[in-house]
Amino acid sequence: MNRLFDSILPWGKALCWAVLVALLALGVAQAAGDDALSRISPVGMVQVEGEPPIEMPVAVEEEVVEPMVAPRPTRADYPNIGVSSRAIVWVLAQLHLFFAALVLAVPLFVLTIELLGVFTGDERYDSMAHEFMKISLTGFSITAIFGGSLALALFLLYPDFMAYMTHVFGAQLMVYAGLFFLESFFLYTYYYGWNAFRYGNLKWVHLTLGLLLNAAGMTIMVVSNSWATFMMAPSGVNEVGAVIGNIWEVMKGPLWNPINLHRFIANIAFGGAVVGAYAAFKFLSTNDPEKRAHYDWMGYTSNFIAILAFLPLPFAGYWLMAEIYAYSQQMGITAMGGILAWLFIVQAVLIGTILLAGNFYLWAGMSRTDGSERYKGLIKFIAFVLVVCFLIWVTPHTLILSASEIALLGGSHHHILGPLGIMPAKNVAVNLMLVVTFLSFQLYRRSDKVATVSWAPMGNALMVAIYVVAIANIIFLGVYYGYFTNTVYKVGSSVAQVASTLVVIVAGIVIDTLMFKNAKTLPSHWGRIPDRSQYALFALPIAFTWLMGLMGYVRSSVKTHWHVYTVMKDNSPDNFIPTIGYAGNMITIVTVLFLLCVLFMFWVANLSGTRQSKPIAVVEGGVA
């Protein structure tokens, strides 16, 4: 074999040189032949003796190519296929986004769990991370199927819009497509190489593959986010939509990074919640104590991921809304104070459900440890705060009332409940709900430990003081700046409220980490948790899925009757914002479809581990 290479090598070198020389020659010829006129013209006038001067062709002034402006399609330009084009795109886009969020998030926390397994030396982490990947693997194909269907639907139903978007983003779309090849390569080598690269240095190769998988996935996400944010707040184009900037200027609109951050965090919370439902289902389906312990632990870990990612989400959402207001106050108010404002009542119900379910699961989980008895007395107070804050949050601002109802109420707003409908009251409620949810989490984490450091009483006192000051600060800022000063201060004070909440969370983590270092550990019994607690793990993904659908509807609707805000109008028959009831129906349809697809995904994952028993041939008179 080596001889063969040796004989081929000189020929190969010669061939390479020949190709290189040919390419250079071609390049020179091409450069020289670009413009013959330009090479002749400097010579001056050409004239044969005795003949009249030859008329040289005058260089024609290069025609100015007019940049493509945004099209203005008429209603007739939108294909009519007999059903609402928007409804079709809505369902396909939402299903694509649900699965995309799931398959981008799972590798993120899988990599983290795998790394945890490496550092702790506990193989259970490694096995769990592998199982998380296994159950989400089909999700990649489902994402691609819905993504392809969505692209086809858009090109078919909104041809002018897609022509414009394709023109604006140009070659970036090819980069986007190329990233899928990269992601697929890393996905399959990461998943199928799990056991091949399990120990020693090969484990680091495997972790690198996971990191590259996540890098490819994240890049895909931020690239596609730029299309959505361009539609909301176009950049890199002029008033009539002609491209005047490079692709980077088109991508980095004012809302791009806020959306990137918000989706990044929300994806993790969503992914954690979905795999938590898988663990809950497996937990409920078995009576084997060992399996119940495994799936209980898996469910707890998933819930931990979901809630941990969920806690900072309102702050990312706040940044996004602040940037929307900064870009266009009109757009911000359309979302928060116009007809879309009613959706935030539904949002309150959904987030309330998530927080109640998350807290309930933590309280139920305390039964795993004997040391939790110390803290169970606090649960009723936490529950009371959660319920009261939830009710404040869902109190509507204005009510549609008849004349007699207004007379009965003494005005358009109730004299006690009216003030609870405006933003300051809701800011107080949301922040308090987050603070007590963190308290539940902190108590849960402490329930199987006893601090042994000498300063433990002082640490506890400090923690209590931080809670008291933060809660007092949140309430004072909300009441004083919300009701007794100018509107401008309302927004400013909410930043300080959020800061108070963050201080509690950060201080809690720091104090507990130091205080429970080398703490005495009490026995913990995985699997010892009531069955009803597992339903909280189903409530979480359902509420998350519905919430994502709802917020997607708000995000898209703030553009009102524009495909690309202020640049390209939507003249289609669906260029209005539908009622909240219609939106609710659509969101429910996509949620149910997603649920069924996820069931299929889990079923396929389990199918791979199932092996049919070899049939036993039966012959007359007995077994062969």
Place this chain on the structure above:
Amino acid sequence: MSVLIKTLGFSFALTLVFTLVTYLLPQVEGEAPVEKDVDLNTLTMDDFIAMGEDLFNNKGTCTLCHKPPPIGRAPDIEGFDMVAVSIERLADERYQGDAKDAAGYILESMVAPSQYVVATWGKKGSNDTESPMPAIDKAPIELSAIEMDAIIAYLQAKDGNEVTVSLPLPEDAAVVADTGSAAPVDGGLPAPAATVDEALGKYACSSCHSMDSADTLVGPGLADVGARLSVEEIRESIVDPNAVITEGFPAAMPADFADKMTVKELDMIVKYLAEKQ
């Protein structure tokens, strides 16, 4: 199987609860603005005022921000007598605009909101020098000159003041339609000009500017504009005429040429003017 039925049942039931909540809320549709045909031959002042009120509440989206305190994010226009308030603001020493009367002030506040920002209502950090309000003759609101006049008429009439804007004439509507001020419902565009002469005629530049002398008509003469301004300054003075106004001239130039002109038309006009030295 019973676990599957129980968990699916729970999940579907919870989904339906969320759907039910949406039906407890007001079912309001957000209609896209529809261009209405108005017969200007039979239009009365009362109709014009009613049209202004409708524009104020709907297409103009004014009430999104201009609400009574504490929920308003802009001064409560409907709660004020805007004629009296306008006169007060014109007398304010901070006022640097060009309006001479209430109607002019209201118009200016719509097309150039940052010209005078009411104290405490400016953009955060701008020290009341920049308004958060968009110019309503531009996207996304895009009110035409007639529509803005209708709003002025409404704001004058609602408190019993004399309406000083005049009723639009049918010819005005033709001009508005020709220049495509309000984008037509069918999305059609006026034909782009092929030459610079066509473009200058289409946008009626010579109605206000003398092209061949330094004589002042409404705006300054442009015979030597290429010597006075750079190409970029000429471009800016067309697409954003209120950014820099030649001393001694009112802010009378339409601010919506950027929306109306095609890129080629704008380039042709800029090039033509830059060569005038």
